[in-house]
Amino acid sequence: MALKVIIDSGHGGSDPGASGNNIIEKSMTLDISKAMYDEFKKLGIPVYMTRDSDETLSPKERVDRVKKFVSSGDDVIVISNHINAGGGEGAEVIYALRNNEKLSQDILNELAGSGQKIRKYYQKRGTANPNLDYYYMLRDTTPYESVIVEYGFLDNTNDANKLKNNYKTYAKDVVDAVLKYKNIVPKEEYYTVKSGDTLYSIAKKFNLTVDKLKDLNNLSNSFLQVGKKLKVSGEKEDISESISNIYVVEPGDTLYGIAKKHSTTVDNLKALNNLDSNILTIGQKLVVPSKNVYVVKPGDTLYGIARMFNTTVNELMKLNNLTTNMLAVNQELLVP
Numbered sequence: 001m002a003l004k005v006i007i008d009s010g011h012g013g014s015d016p017g018a019s020g021n022n023i024i025e026k027s028m029t030l031d032i033s034k035a036m037y038d039e040f041k042k043l044g045i046p047v048y049m050t051r052d053s054d055e056t057l058s059p060k061e062r063v064d065r066v067k068k069f070v071s072s073g074d075d076v077i078v079i080s081n082h083i084n085a086g087g088g089e090g091a092e093v094i095y096a097l098r099n100n101e102k103l104s105q106d107i108l109n110e111l112a113g114s115g116q117k118i119r120k121y122y123q124k125r126g127t128a129n130p131n132l133d134y135y136y137m138l139r140d141t142t143p144y145e146s147v148i149v150e151y152g153f154l155d156n157t158n159d160a161n162k163l164k165n166n167y168k169t170y171a172k173d174v175v176d177a178v179l180k181y182k183n184i185v186p187k188e189e190y191y192t193v194k195s196g197d198t199l200y201s202i203a204k205k206f207n208l209t210v211d212k213l214k215d216l217n218n219l220s221n222s223f224l225q226v227g228k229k230l231k232v233s234g235e236k237e238d239i240s241e242s243i244s245n246i247y248v249v250e251p252g253d254t255l256y257g258i259a260k261k262h263s264t265t266v267d268n269l270k271a272l273n274n275l276d277s278n279i280l281t282i283g284q285k286l287v288v289p290s291k292n293v294y295v296v297k298p299g300d301t302l303y304g305i306a307r308m309f310n311t312t313v314n315e316l317m318k319l320n321n322l323t324t325n326m327l328a329v330n331q332e333l334l335v336p
């Protein structure tokens, strides 16, 4: 069964959730969810979000969206992200009555490894009907494996500071827990050059020849820059299409501005250029996508792509003369 992960950012829009210590729950859950989404994407694991903007969702709409992403035969994990309030400290995971505690344990172990305090994992029964889950996000997403992750208490100063500094790490912790739980060993695709490395030593480490390593990374000489990410497996990325699409960073440029100018997203730009941070230097060369063409990645749906480009499924289908919703990986789509 193919694993599919659905990430739910708790609250949103007119429902801010809890707030305190300059944290609003709906924004923090969205930040965590986006970071988590990016991590799953990087691993090639099909992943969806119930919301990727500050949107009001009724319980029904939220659950409907979860179901919309699922096809028969999928092995589905639903991760609903929340921040606690009410005077405690540390992380908790609530899991559905139909599931066992293993995933919750793995999540808390990973969070503990990143320095977060751990409270407990537990199930909560409904008050009217104790045979049902108390929380609709667990109850109404049967039969999937669903967890609610509460990363900490925003009204606790320690937790609030940790959340602000470590939310991306915590998002990655949950991804690592899912990998562990599902026995998925991520393929090491990229290697970051460390001081003292040579092409020869890196090639040896990954069972490659120096020529293959150079070819994979389009290197014309043996000069290595510490911190550079090198591709160390798979096939050479086809940059023929984008080779003419090099953008040279000018004073005042931001990734956001450049992304907007080229009808893409900051995340897309960062992925294209193997960037770790948002910091740009003047004169830096960035690969930008050929304008208005989006290449379908594993796990993409028309709905997800439409949302990414602020358009509708219908509009996309019209633009591309599509007669079905079916997409093929690497298919090129015209986007507005």
Ligand SMILES: [Zn+2]
Residues within 6 Å of the ligand: 010, 011, 017, 018, 025, 082, 083
């Ligand atoms: Zn909440």
